Amino acid sequence: MPNEALATISDQYDLWIDGTERPAGTGDRLAVVDPATEDPLTEVAMGAADDVDDAVETARDAFEPWHRRPPKERTRVLTAIAAAIRDESDRLARIETLENGKPLAEAAEQVERAARHFEYYAGVADKIQGESIPLGEEYVDYTIREPLGVTAHIVPWNVPIYLFARSVAPALAAGNAAVVKPAEETPLGALELARLATEAGLPEGLLNVVPGYGHEAGAAITDHPEVDGLTFTGSGPTGTAVAKSAIENVTETHLELGGKSPNVVFPDTDWEAALDGTMTAIFTNAGQVCSAGSRLLVHEEIHEEFVADLLERVAALDVGPGIDDADMGPLVSESHLEKVQKYIEIGRAEVGEPATGGSVLERDGYFVEPTVFDEVPMDTRIAQEEIFGPVLTVTPFADEDEAIELANATDYGLVAGVYTENVGRAHRFAREVDAGQIYVNEFFAGGNETPFGGYKASGIGRENGVQAIDNYTQVKNVCANIGRR
Numbered sequence: 001m002p003n004e005a006l007a008t009i010s011d012q013y014d015l016w017i018d019g020t021e022r023p024a025g026t027g028d029r030l031a032v033v034d035p036a037t038e039d040p041l042t043e044v045a046m047g048a049a050d051d052v053d054d055a056v057e058t059a060r061d062a063f064e065p066w067h068r069r070p071p072k073e074r075t076r077v078l079t080a081i082a083a084a085i086r087d088e089s090d091r092l093a094r095i096e097t098l099e100n101g102k103p104l105a106e107a108a109e110q111v112e113r114a115a116r117h118f119e120y121y122a123g124v125a126d127k128i129q130g131e132s133i134p135l136g137e138e139y140v141d142y143t144i145r146e147p148l149g150v151t152a153h154i155v156p157w158n159v160p161i162y163l164f165a166r167s168v169a170p171a172l173a174a175g176n177a178a179v180v181k182p183a184e185e186t187p188l189g190a191l192e193l194a195r196l197a198t199e200a201g202l203p204e205g206l207l208n209v210v211p212g213y214g215h216e217a218g219a220a221i222t223d224h225p226e227v228d229g230l231t232f233t234g235s236g237p238t239g240t241a242v243a244k245s246a247i248e249n250v251t252e253t254h255l256e257l258g259g260k261s262p263n264v265v266f267p268d269t270d271w272e273a274a275l276d277g278t279m280t281a282i283f284t285n286a287g288q289v290c291s292a293g294s295r296l297l298v299h300e301e302i303h304e305e306f307v308a309d310l311l312e313r314v315a316a317l318d319v320g321p322g323i324d325d326a327d328m329g330p331l332v333s334e335s336h337l338e339k340v341q342k343y344i345e346i347g348r349a350e351v352g353e354p355a356t357g358g359s360v361l362e363r364d365g366y367f368v369e370p371t372v373f374d375e376v377p378m379d380t381r382i383a384q385e386e387i388f389g390p391v392l393t394v395t396p397f398a399d400e401d402e403a404i405e406l407a408n409a410t411d412y413g414l415v416a417g418v419y420t421e422n423v424g425r426a427h428r429f430a431r432e433v434d435a436g437q438i439y440v441n442e443f444f445a446g447g448n449e450t451p452f453g454g455y456k457a458s459g460i461g462r463e464n465g466v467q468a469i470d471n472y473t474q475v476k477n478v479c480a481n482i483g484r485r
């Protein structure tokens, strides 16, 4: 069983508080399991409320000197963290693949995105500027953007290293101190990044990681009166519960939640680009992507031919362990596999047999076939609910108006893709569709620099880009009467 990759993982991991490792107060540990083999990889300390208290207190102490230092010092430290991530990128990518299951090439991309994120916010850290507001000659008025203080970050399992970086990098850049709770299934990447950041020169106590169960460590963070800002990335039901609890302490809360995003193909499209985009949209990370294009809407004129070509591509997908760099890896856990299987059964009951896929692979690991349901009415559960697996619904439409209506016909509004060579149509679509990001002729177009977040039930707030700094700062207005002599 041990292979080269396993040598990249320590025998056991502890919490990371105040720049060092320590066991959980309860002594509890949980096995981290390789979803491609079902074998345990290592054991991780599981923190609870007392550990969260320690982490928050440590962060509070570290916050004071950090936010008073010249911003250019934050720029230097974040730059060093980006370099440290790049130096260990192969190892980090293997860790992401082993604990999450995604193909190695995808993991490598996400690790590079994490490094780029620290690099990007290193550049932003010394440009967080206020405004001067004209009130007439008797006053001088200006604003200052100040950090919140201690920010907490609750992270899901689907892209653990990048999603850690996505909210921690802007929080640190803005002068905050952070406490992170990674998902139970995938705590290793967060612990590795916290160690790397400390080694790269981040002052101790500024970045603390408390792995633990959502209902224990997660709830303790959410309820904590000393947490000043909370970024929750995860499912809608947990996110709304978390927000209700955080509001009790008037904690500034941002929610990055799920999606059921449309990918719309018109006849006047670059055929190959649309097929590539449709495949990437739903089968990246085995569909475990918040912004997955899980609803393909295709014009009725090309519906039959497009689906036929799509099914050929799906048949050619190599499904296997991510560490062998298959095209598609396993789902993250047994319970998640059961959830996806349940949705496939719901789909069978609602619309009949899938056009392809629908079965669990008979091998170790949590593998499910890439699955496509065709001719799916929009009022079915498989078209409305986030499945978070490699399950695509296909729905034909007659014209642009109907495409827009169908695109908007769920509670979610995270992203939307459109494939057309008609510039006017692309921009009408962008204007009319309720989603935080619109992709024209390339699904997932954009990146670290472009604001990302949900309309409707997909969330509150924006990550990425300079906009993310709004999540991690508060505005102070200073108004001085200078009229009296």
Ligand code: NAD
Pocket: 154, 155, 156, 157, 158, 159, 163, 181, 182, 183, 184, 212, 213, 214, 215, 217, 218, 219, 222, 233, 234, 235, 236, 238, 239, 241, 242, 255, 256, 257, 258, 259, 289, 290, 291, 386, 388, 414, 454, 458, 459
């Ligand atoms: P989840 O809501 O079950 O868990 C997310 C995190 O919340 C985990 O760390 C978990 O331990 C923690 N948690 C669970 N219960 C908690 C509680 N009571 N209090 C505090 N924390 C608690 O979500 P998941 O299944 O891990 O992740 C998948 C979901 O995340 C999908 O819906 C996906 O769309 C969403 N997601 C959204 C984005 C985005 O940027 N919008 C990105 C990635 C994933």
